Amino acid sequence: MSEHMLHILAPSRFDSVGAIVGDQTALRQLRDAINDAIDSGTGGTSLVQSDGEWYSLAVVQATDMFSVCTVYAGEVAPQRSERETVSMHGLPRFMEAIQKSQPPTLATLNIS
Secondary structure, eight states: OOSSBEEEEOOOSSOOOOEEEEOHHHHHHHHHHHHHHHHHSEEEEEEEOTTSOEEEEEEEOOSOOTTBOOOOTTOSSOOOOTTOOBOGGGSTTHHHHHHHHSOHHHHHHTOO
16 A cells, blocks of 8 residues: 555656656645645645655746746757746745755754
8 A cells, every 4th residue: 555655747758648646645745735835935745656765846836937947758968948047946945845845854853
């Protein structure tokens, strides 16, 4: 049985399918992180992949997505339009969202 398990599939250059698939606990955590980002600008949660590895999921509300870079799954040599100048990691408050996504014990101890 799974708990906190969430998989995110980004569209690739070869298909236009994206997906979020998770157990109920993980989907609730994702919903709470999204609601937090809607309310405060950032949210985050810790989730697990099917191989048992935990990962941090940062959620950031961007005021203008026009300049944010498109990311494709499996992309090797990205080519960007002139308008795509900001990476997701470069968004204001991204590090705050990462901090919110740390497990409570790590956030309490301020370990990164």
